[in-house]
Amino acid sequence: MQNFRPETANLLTATEAREAIEQGLLTSQELVSACFSRIDELEDTIGAWAHLDRERAMEQARQADHFRSRGLATGALHGLPVGIKDIIDTSDYPTERGTVLHQGRKPDKDATLVSLLREAGAIILGKTVTTELAVFSPGKTTNPHNSAHTPGGSSSGSAAAVSSAMVSLAVGTQTNGSVIRPASYCGIYGFKPTFARISRHGVLRQSKPLDTIGVFARSLPDLALIADVLMRYDAQDESMTPLAPPCIARVMAEAMPADPHIAFIRTPKWDQVEDSTKAGFRELIDEVNQRFSKAIEVVDLPGQIGDIYEDHRVIMEADLARSFASEYQNGKSKLSAVLVEMIERGQQVSDEEYQSAVGKMIDYSEYMDEIIEEYDAALTPSTLGAAPAGLDATGNPIMNTIWTLCGTPTINIPLLQSPEDLPVGVQLVGIRGDDAKLFRIARWLLELLDD
């Protein structure tokens, strides 16, 4: 941190930038300028942003600097720019949801999560590219590590913007694999909290029992920083219950209370994982166990979760059909073929099928908690491998489906590399409600590997 130049302050982590701003070594205006220089340089290739307004962002930064100069209380993200996925409502930028059907849409209210960011002093830098209605059909974004490859989706722009140091923090959403997959492909940290711990009020709904807000950053402390701001109860999201804030940063810093134990769960889809990723996991596990004997052990999921992928599909597609009924009815010709297919399959799902899948979802979740509860966390691939070549699809979310359906918290840690030198993430999974402890074991793991 000592030798950063304000012109390249965009390269700092959010935690570093916050410290620099607090110490008076950096202003928010300098930081936002550095972010825009980076955007000027790379946006034509990467295409991470759906809406940018330099003047508006600079004005927010001016206010933040002015506020600090008056010695007033500052929040956890004071003066730090954040990117917001374009399905999340903002009162000062359009929110067009990745489809021409919502072109020109301009909400007059902030989503709750945006108002929490503003309260914490964050600068809303702009809106990031989403796939069409946050499903599969890609936007313009490319992978910062190789522009011929997908960045993953649906939170494509948020992941790419953080990965390319256009911004140090961004928010996305996951209904299947839309946070952890792009984080893995883009080589950054991603966090999907326990279901219903970040408010979805003011966020496009795909599926009420599945939609989950997640965050991106270039370090684990940065993920904790923004997660602590966003994980607040909001009565406007009916799925939330009034639980105390998890205090992730504080718990993360605590010593592990006992010898750490991690379950390596390959999942029923391990066969589809790329060989180089499999080899990467073997090496990683060996290295960890060499440094800390028996820290990781292999655990197999029994057969009874075999239907889990199909149950997820039933819930998600039936909910897509409901959530996007008016888009389908009034603008079917402007929807992608892949989404139309999903909606039409969803229309065929009977109430009985849907209720049965939701019922099983609850069983799966409890069952998964029981398995992971014997350990500090589970380790599993974030994706089948590195980002596939091509920009017409966003890769396979199959390694994320179980954890979205079960509502467990998961973190993508960028630890592996493909033979083509593209990043591949590992996924650390906790039990529901124990988000802070999941961060603690992640911190322990990174320190162990760093030794």
Next chain:
Amino acid sequence: MQNFRPETANLLTATEAREAIEQGLLTSQELVSACFSRIDELEDTIGAWAHLDRERAMEQARQADHFRSRGLATGALHGLPVGIKDIIDTSDYPTERGTVLHQGRKPDKDATLVSLLREAGAIILGKTVTTELAVFSPGKTTNPHNSAHTPGGSSSGSAAAVSSAMVSLAVGTQTNGSVIRPASYCGIYGFKPTFARISRHGVLRQSKPLDTIGVFARSLPDLALIADVLMRYDAQDESMTPLAPPCIARVMAEAMPADPHIAFIRTPKWDQVEDSTKAGFRELIDEVNQRFSKAIEVVDLPGQIGDIYEDHRVIMEADLARSFASEYQNGKSKLSAVLVEMIERGQQVSDEEYQSAVGKMIDYSEYMDEIIEEYDAALTPSTLGAAPAGLDATGNPIMNTIWTLCGTPTINIPLLQSPEDLPVGVQLVGIRGDDAKLFRIARWLLELLDD
């Protein structure tokens, strides 16, 4: 704290009870039981509660204890009972607003402030008595120090419940003097924050530019504890702006950065202050200045604020006429004469008069900040004297009007005594936005006097 018995845990401050619960010396169920024993003993005389539901409160306490026993993260008010003024919506108790016109009213959503309390782990013990629509016409509550005297209003039940140790924390509202006055009369701490720093979403509206949420407690740290939970940005209250939480408890504990300086402001209504209260102030100031030379000096407000009381009346009554138009139209015969009069005067206020008063309100506020800014705080009476005898009125709010109109934060500190041995408060006033620094100087003052 060492020797408390669970059966009398209601006598603990909230801060003490929290510590006892954290250390496993007390359960929330024991605490709630102790509160209900106290209520059984005194409620017939004091009449602090509009709605109580022992089973519901005990159920919340059971859940809090269960939650803690599982080792999950707990909030700042975990397991602590709180009383809520009956003009603040709660999803699980009626909210009848002190008038037969709203008898049986049962909101299905919590006010934002109630959801913040739930998130922090608080037990909603019940709803406290308010005057009619939070204006002047009293409810059933009596003063815990002498049941022939008024407890003050409009937050009568909240102040009386805290004063009589039925509960250690309660929430009220102030549009003129409805928090600081009952706190003074009941001999407890009261805090009215800077305007628009606690959300009014889900709270009965009297006057948008004046209505302010406030809190009651039996110690200064307790006030800080609940204020830190409630002072959060909420986009649903249009008057709020996204500012960082003030971190009152943390700032309050800091050393004073320079020699403290307090302005003693008598206000244009000093002539009406009772002689014994005047004498009490003289003694208090002498004592403070003896212990800390020149800490307090007399400051006179110049003439140009002479209209301030009339401007407040114009705004409040015009807003009452608007806010209670349907009550007036459909149930005038069921409203008190005093309220009908105010509404009818308010109906006569022209748009021009109203706008002129609101314009002057902004000037007064800036002007008052300028005066107080030269000091750490201003000291002024909370009330003209002790609670008047009689239960047909709630006393004079004239010592609170300026500070409500100007939106400045103020704290009632129970420091004086009337010749009849009734409590009289002193009011410490800060500049807008500096709520935390106001608590710091209050802490300093109490420590000085305690030496």
